[in-house]
Structure formats: C-alpha cells, structure tokens
Amino acid sequence: MPAMIWAVLPAAGRGQRFGGDTPKQYLHAAGKPLIEHALSALLRHPRVAGAMVALSADDTSWPGWTQLHGKPVLRCVGGGERADSVLAALRALPAELDGDTLVLVHDAARPNLRGEDIERLILAAEAGDQGAILGAPLRDTLKRAGEGRILATEPRGGLWRAFTPQAFRRAALTAALADAAAAGVVVTDEASAMERAGFRPRLVEGREDNLKVTTPADLALAQFLLQSDRE
Ligand SMILES: Nc1ccn([C@@H]2O[C@H](COP(=O)(O)OP(=O)(O)OP(=O)(O)O)[C@@H](O)[C@H]2O)c(=O)n1
Numbered sequence: 001m002p003a004m005i006w007a008v009l010p011a012a013g014r015g016q017r018f019g020g021d022t023p024k025q026y027l028h029a030a031g032k033p034l035i036e037h038a039l040s041a042l043l044r045h046p047r048v049a050g051a052m053v054a055l056s057a058d059d060t061s062w063p064g065w066t067q068l069h070g071k072p073v074l075r076c077v078g079g080g081e082r083a084d085s086v087l088a089a090l091r092a093l094p095a096e097l098d099g100d101t102l103v104l105v106h107d108a109a110r111p112n113l114r115g116e117d118i119e120r121l122i123l124a125a126e127a128g129d130q131g132a133i134l135g136a137p138l139r140d141t142l143k144r145a146g147e148g149r150i151l152a153t154e155p156r157g158g159l160w161r162a163f164t165p166q167a168f169r170r171a172a173l174t175a176a177l178a179d180a181a182a183a184g185v186v187v188t189d190e191a192s193a194m195e196r197a198g199f200r201p202r203l204v205e206g207r208e209d210n211l212k213v214t215t216p217a218d219l220a221l222a223q224f225l226l227q228s229d230r231e
C-alpha cells in the first residue's frame with residue numbers, strides 16, 4: 001500500500017494586496033470559497049489522507065469543516081509570515097505521522113489546482129529525496145522597472161515561476177523552515193528553505209492556470225477558469 005500523503009494549506013493571510021474586509025481565500029469563485037477549491041483538489045487525490053489548514057488567530061470566516069471528501073481537515077493558528085504558518089501547520093500534524101511523510105504545501109489562494117498536476121508532482125517527489133515543486137518556465141521578456149520606466153532587460157534563461165503545491169518530507173521541511181526562522185531569514189516558499197538547507201528540489205512543469213489570487217483581477221480570472229471547468 002503506497003504511503004499516505006498529507007496536505008498543508010497556509011490560509012492565515014490577510015489579503016492586503018487584494019483589499020477588502022474578507023481575506024481573499026474566503027471569497028467565492030464558481031460558487032465556492034477559494035479555499036474550498038484548493039482543499040477539494042488536494043483531498044480528491046487518492047493518496048492524500050488529510051489536510052492541516054493554518055488560519056489567522058482572529059479568523060471569523062473559516063467555515064469550520066472538520067472533513068471534506070471523507071478525509072480529516074484539521075486546523076491550527078498560523079503566524080505573521082507565510083513560512084510561520086507553514087511551520088505551525090507542520091508541527092500541528094498528527095503525532096503518528098512519521099518524519100518521512102510526504103507533505104504537499106499549497107496556497108489556499110490557488111484554487112485552480114488540477115489532479116494531473118498533483119499526480120505528476122507526487123511522482124517527481126517520490127522518485128528522489130530532494131523534494132519537488134510545481135512551476136513553469138518564464139515565457140515573457142523580463143524588465144527591471146524604475147519610476148515607471150525600463151531600467152534594464154534581465155536575462156530570463158533558466159528562470160521559472162514557482163507555484164504550489166511544493167512537496168517535501170515532513171521532518172526535513174520542518175527543520176529547514178525552523179532553521180530559516182531561527183536565522184531571521186524570511187523565505188517566500190518551502191523550496192527556498194530547502195535550498196538553504198542544501199537540497200536541490202526538482203521542478204515539475206505545471207499548468208499556467210494554477211494562478212495565485214493576489215488582486216481582484218486575479219479573482220475574475222479564477223472565476224472564469226473555474227466556471228469554464230464546470231461547464
Ligand atoms: N502570514 C501568512 C501570510 C500568508 N499566508 C497564506 O499564504 C498564501 C499565499 O500568500 P499571499 O498570496 O501573499 O496571501 P496574503 O498574505 O493574504 O496576501 P497579501 O500579501 O496581499 O496580504 C495564502 O493562502 C495566504 O493565506 C499564511 O498562511 N500566513
């Protein structure tokens with residue numbers, strides 16, 4: 001029987017770039033909150049056994065799910081930075097899960113995650129010991145901006161955009177995030193902490209429509225993508 005996998009969803013953000021009173025992960029697209037789309041995509045995968053969701057301490061929008069698709073949905077209090085929330089969730093996972101448990105960390109603000117991307121990510125992570133992340137190569141020319149003008153054109157060869165989920169073994173990721181936090185280093189994704197710890201995670205090219213909802217324009221696009229998928 002293949003080892004079970006757990007999901008970790010950082011969902012304690014305030015959505016400052018989005019604006020408004022309701023944190024964006026609770027805004028609806030195609031009839032459901034963004035967080036439900038994200039959770040559902042992960043928990044529909046047969047290898048994913050459950051999810052731990054990191055919430056803001058004063059979160060009043062959480063629908064209170066204790067399970068979804070028949071699998072446990074646990075919750076903990078997140079932290080000031082995304083990395084703090086992920087670390088809190090890793091530490092709150094059930095004690096019986098051993099350190100080798102593969103964990104998929106996925107932004108609650110990325111609702112359009114597809115099963116085929118999850119499957120390819122798991123295969124890549126389990127094919128080695130360095131972990132793996134979803135992403136996509138940069139396809140646009142990169143400009144460095146200054147005061148609304150082009151300062152320079154930056155080389156884009158070999159550059160990728162990092163998405164989530166990012167897949168790592170529980171113990172290694174917990175240690176890497178804890179070490180970064182202790183050193184006062186704020187990492188913006190799990191791979192950064194693992195790279196800092198000497199790992200070389202694999203890059204798995206995923207769908208470009210696995211967008212992170214950051215601004216209202218992103219929500220409109222997510223609505224279109226999620227609605228189209230249902231039609
Ligand atoms: N302290 C934090 C900050 C972010 N997140 C989560 O990390 C994901 C990606 O973060 P981002 O898109 O930056 O969300 P916010 O931090 O809410 O956005 P902003 O930076 O605009 O406030 C989101 O699901 C968000 O809820 C978190 O769990 N804990």
Ligand SMILES: C[C@](O)(CO)[C@H](O)COP(=O)(O)O
Pocket residue numbers: 082107161162163164188189190212
């Ligand atoms: C984790 C992430 O989604 C990978 O691209 C990204 O780093 C999150 O950044 P944010 O500023 O916390 O949204």
